[in-house]
Amino acid sequence: MSGFRVGSFDRGRIASLWHPFLPAQAATSLLEVDLEELWRSGKRLILLDVDHTIVQWRQETFPPGIEEWVAKAKGLGFDLCILSNTRNPERLARLATKLQIETVRDKFKPSPAMFRLAMIKFKRKADETIMIGDQIFTDVLGANRCGIEAIWVQKMEGNEFAGTKISRFGERILRSTLYKALVTPVDESPESPEIEGAKPTGEKTLIRQIIKFCIVGGTSFVIDFGLSFLFLRILPWNGVLLSQSLGAWLQTSFPSFFGWAKDAQTAAIPILGGLASFIAMFNSFIWNRSWTFRVRGKAERIAQLRRFYLISILGAVWNTLIFSALSNVISGHPNRSLVVAKVIAAGVVAVWNFLGQRYFAFRVAK
Numbered sequence: 566m567s568g569f570r571v572g573s574f575d576r577g578r579i580a581s582l583w584h585p586f587l588p589a590q591a592a593t594s595l596l597e598v599d600l601e602e603l604w605r606s607g608k609r610l611i612l613l614d615v616d617h618t619i620v621q622w623r624q625e626t627f628p629p630g631i632e633e634w635v636a637k638a639k640g641l642g643f644d645l646c647i648l649s650n651t652r653n654p655e656r657l658a659r660l661a662t663k664l665q666i667e668t669v670r671d672k673f674k675p676s677p678a679m680f681r682l683a684m685i686k687f688k689r690k691a692d693e694t695i696m697i698g699d700q701i702f703t704d705v706l707g708a709n710r711c712g713i714e715a716i717w718v719q720k721m722e723g724n725e726f727a728g729t730k731i732s733r734f735g736e737r738i739l740r741s742t743l744y745k746a747l748v749t750p751v752d753e754s755p756e757s758p759e760i761e762g763a764k765p766t767g768e769k770t771l772i773r774q775i776i777k778f779c780i781v782g783g784t785s786f787v788i789d790f791g792l793s794f795l796f797l798r799i800l801p802w803n804g805v806l807l808s809q810s811l812g813a814w815l816q817t818s819f820p821s822f823f824g825w826a827k828d829a830q831t832a833a834i835p836i837l838g839g840l841a842s843f844i845a846m847f848n849s850f851i852w853n854r855s856w857t858f859r860v861r862g863k864a865e866r867i868a869q870l871r872r873f874y875l876i877s878i879l880g881a882v883w884n885t886l887i888f889s890a891l892s893n894v895i896s897g898h899p900n901r902s903l904v905v906a907k908v909i910a911a912g913v914v915a916v917w918n919f920l921g922q923r924y925f926a927f928r929v930a931k
């Protein structure tokens with residue numbers, strides 16, 4: 566995983582909400598874990614994850630140094646135990662036999678079950694135990710749930726289980742928050758190459774922002790679509806659909822405004838569809854503010870919200886204008902024209918919204 570950062574973490578630096586996911590340390594590999602230091606800090610039992618911590622997924626040959634590291638730990642007096650809920654106990658047994666260490670199998674991490682069983686087995690307390698693993702949502706979270714400190718190691722090279730890939734995505738999102746608690750060499754020596762590499766350049770930031778912006782846009786589209794459907798086709802009002810009842814009222818109360826609509830439900834589209842879009846825009850505001858453009862502080866929030874809605878509503882107007890103007894772009898092919906018009910309008914408006922948010926709505930006063 567690129568951008569992985571090493572060092573020890575200080576809980577005091579981030580909100581307690583994140584503490585269950587916070588390791589005590591992060592290291593690029595098991596081999597970088599300082600055994601003497603662990604012993605000095607009172608640790609006596611080392612719990613080990615298997616895949617991508619001591620061996621690659623599905624492999625049975627340990628990378629160079631792993632067996633020596635385990636032998637050294639035993640030499641220092643540590644007890645070692647593998648925690649694994651593998652569906653291939655034969656492989657686990659072979660690995661454990663090679664390393665000559667114990668294993669525990671029980672419920673999936675982050676369940677505390679395996680951690681507690683191992684502590685009972687070796688008669689050790691939580692503060693004498695350390696967990697080492699490559700996953701935040703299983704190894705680190707499970708350890709923290711039992712009061713055990715965890716060392717988060719960088720995943721080894723190579724493929725992994727499909728479900729793990731999803732959890733990696735969550736890790737990538739979460740780790741920027743966790744790194745705020747990292748006491749790294751950057752605090753002492755800013756020229757550390759590790760940190761220099763992790764620091765995004767301007768171009769990388771832009772690409773990251775575009776990707777995040779597209780993800781947020783996707784979620785807002787789903788919200789917009791889902792709410793429009795709910796408001797127009799599902800929600801009832803006085804025994805009929807809300808859209809029919811509202812549309813009929815609009816058509817009788819403002820006939821000159823809603824005369825164009827072919828039926829009551831259509832007349833309700835600008836209001837109910839607009840409401841759905843308005844709510845979806847708020848979703849974009851929240852996520853683009855804190856995640857895409859990483860705006861901090863609360864002082865400017867209301868002004869940003871106002872600028873954001875100005876950009877977004879103008880964007881919706883462009884969308885309608887471009888879509889209407891191009892709706893007959895390929896003469897004789899109304900359906901194809903519609904698709905082309907929609908794609909061009911969506912593309913232009915996405916660029917408009919991105920630039921508007923980056924340079925206007927969320928601009929940072931220097």
Ligand SMILES: [Mg+2]
Nearest residue numbers: 614616617699
């Ligand atoms: Mg693992």
